[in-house]
Amino acid sequence: MFVVNPDPFLLPTYRISPFRTEDMARNANLPEDDFASTYFDNRFGKGNWAYTFNGREAIRLALEHYNLQSNDLVTILTTSENFYISSCVTKEIEAVCQWNREILPETKIIFVNHEFGYPHPDIEKLAATGLPIIEDCCTTFFSQDTAGKLGQYGDFSVYSFPKFFPIQIGGLLVSNGNHPIKNSRELDEKETSYIQNAISNFLKNEAEILQKRKQNWDYAVHQFSKMGFTTRFETQQNIVPSALLLNNNGIIEDLNMLKLFLNQHGIQNSVFYGEDAFFIPIHQSLTKSDLDYFSYVFTQFMNPKSDSDVR
Structure with a gap:
């Protein structure tokens, strides 16, 4: 399971950049x-x-x-x-x-x-x-x-x-x-x-980085497409996206509220202002479980449960 609405001091941190705290050392x-x-x-x-x-x-x-x-x-x-x-x-x-x-x-x-x-x-x-x-x-x-x-x-x-x-x-x-x-x-x-x-x-690990980024991209696009979101740009063979930019397609009424909710759950993101679109992290430091967490937070925003359901 994944925890939603955690203590603010116990938030995970998912950045648009692949940098993580453990990378410092x-x-x-x-x-x-x-x-x-x-x-x-x-x-x-x-x-x-x-x-x-x-x-x-x-x-x-x-x-x-x-x-x-x-x-x-x-x-x-x-x-x-x-x-x-x-x-x-x-x-x-x-x-x-x-x-x-x-x-x-x-x-x-x-x-x-x-x-x-x-x-x-x-x-x-x-x-x-x-x-x-x-x-x-x-x-x-x-x-x-x-x-x-x-x-x-x-x-x-x-x-x-x-x-x-x-x-x-x-x-x-x-x-x-x-x-x-x-x-x-x-x-x-x-x-x-x-x-x-x-x-x-x-x-020196370029091939591994590119392979991991592609695997994460394919998996995330599959997961979010099931919710009705679509990719903003057509991705071709020689393209390596820096973030996952998705068309909202009118699904979420208030993208600014989504932005706030994702931030409250440790997921860096932004609205693609001027369009009905938003973007979230998609890089080699993420795992399949991290992307599942992203999907879960989205579903909680779209269909919130009561406190008794999530604690």
């Missing part, structure tokens, strides 16, 4: 390893990438390349073209200049956010405009488009390690072409070594 005790450096040299080219403290710093360093003025305009485009966009993106741009959601004559840069692991469908057309592009690949570390060029269309691409690996810090700034790379101003030597050792360990 494991990551801290990993041996020195430079496998990640070789991996990124092969993938992006030697000298074309740099570690950052997180994805936000990677965005900041990419923007600095263009010497933007406060009245310049960065146009943000997303895979869904929904108005939803993380404040992690908008706050970094707002610290430098203005932003909007439609390409205008005033647009200086296109910031393409590949959402939830899904490539923007018109990235090739955007590249053909000749405007500078920054690709936000924070949720698409393992995903690829049909051309195999995801992350290579723009001047820069940015990545966030906690979206796919059980680590608390770490990002990546990648330069395509001859654009110089700025090194992190936030990471010290120990933090850089920590990220390098941890990511090396994870990348």
Whole structure:
């Protein structure tokens, strides 16, 4: 059985990130390893990438390349073209200049956010405009488009390690072409070594991570489809989603109340504002029983039992 309405001090913790408390000790005790450096040299080219403290710093360093003025305009485009966009993106741009959601004559840069692991469908057309592009690949570390060029269309691409690996810090700034790379101003030597050792360990287990994520995805989609929910995006072979984004299909009347209920049961989640959809964790650190717990909490929200039924 699963416990609902537990003592607030006894909540489980399920994050969108695969990071768990027990990962702190494991990551801290990993041996020195430079496998990640070789991996990124092969993938992006030697000298074309740099570690950052997180994805936000990677965005900041990419923007600095263009010497933007406060009245310049960065146009943000997303895979869904929904108005939803993380404040992690908008706050970094707002610290430098203005932003909007439609390409205008005033647009200086296109910031393409590949959402939830899904490539923007018109990235090739955007590249053909000749405007500078920054690709936000924070949720698409393992995903690829049909051309195999995801992350290579723009001047820069940015990545966030906690979206796919059980680590608390770490990002990546990648330069395509001859654009110089700025090194992190936030990471010290120990933090850089920590990220390098941890990511090396994870990348050596890439096949296992991808297999586990797919197993969890297939099982979760099956479970939630029985409740009437459907996936928001079509998932193809080269797509590795960062979260499980589901269409509500009008089933739950108040998605904000669902969000609160899930949080009260230790499940990080959010409404996909602007659409009748929401998202929950789906990563390699979850087990089948964890996903069963998610399903059970949903059923309790949709069909609540009396106190005598659940204690």
